[in-house]
Amino acid sequence: MKKIAVFCGAAEGESPRYTAAAQQLGQYLANHQMGLVYGGGKYGLMGQIATAALEYGGYVEGIIPQNLADRGASYSAISRLEIVENMPVRKQRMMELADGFVALPGGPGTLEEIAEVYSWSLIGENAQPCALYNVAHYYDALQEFYDRMVKNGFLAKLAREKLLFSDSLDEIFQFINSYTPPAIRQY
Numbered sequence: 001m002k003k004i005a006v007f008c009g010a011a012e013g014e015s016p017r018y019t020a021a022a023q024q025l026g027q028y029l030a031n032h033q034m035g036l037v038y039g040g041g042k043y044g045l046m047g048q049i050a051t052a053a054l055e056y057g058g059y060v061e062g063i064i065p066q067n068l069a070d071r072g073a074s075y076s077a078i079s080r081l082e083i084v085e086n087m088p089v090r091k092q093r094m095m096e097l098a099d100g101f102v103a104l105p106g107g108p109g110t111l112e113e114i115a116e117v118y119s120w121s122l123i124g125e126n127a128q129p130c131a132l133y134n135v136a137h138y139y140d141a142l143q144e145f146y147d148r149m150v151k152n153g154f155l156a157k158l159a160r161e162k163l164l165f166s167d168s169l170d171e172i173f174q175f176i177n178s179y180t181p182p183a184i185r186q187y
Helices: 016-031 044-055 066-070 087-097 108-122 140-151 169-178
Strands: 003-007 035-038 060-065 080-084 100-103 130-133 163-166
Touching: 003 087, 003 108, 016 035, 016 044, 016 169, 035 044, 035 087, 044 060, 060 066, 060 087, 066 080, 080 087, 087 108, 100 108, 100 169, 108 130, 130 169, 140 163, 163 169
Parallel strands: 003 035, 003 100, 035 060, 060 080, 100 130, 130 163
Antiparallel strands: none
């Protein structure tokens, strides 16, 4: 079974469109027999996507750091919950388990996680695709910033093409299914 890691907020945000998108993505994964790997939380968009995937018969695997589990953030009703030592271990486990990465709207943690797995793809440490689910234009400014990196010579155009921003689940999963890792820069 293909597993998709989804990074998203432990909050739901101000727009009901974010909640709806998390639910749609959870349903999409379940309907297409893809497992969800996520941060293991029961609150916010994390809880919404996990609940939706489960409601549609999907497999949900959560990876949560011990300190968050101790504070009652973990979602025990999922298919598999793994409690790990800390956030770096959580991110490493998610990278090991995932066949692709999608970011829903979220805060600094979501941004940091998707940026890390994408940047690691550029140095050969991650061979899996990365996409940002651009719900209600949430990631427009970030998309513009990545384009500015290309314009200013800090990101190769071909490498930039390996990061997708889209508001369409069909487009995101077409990208994931046809993805080839970027060529690794030689020095």
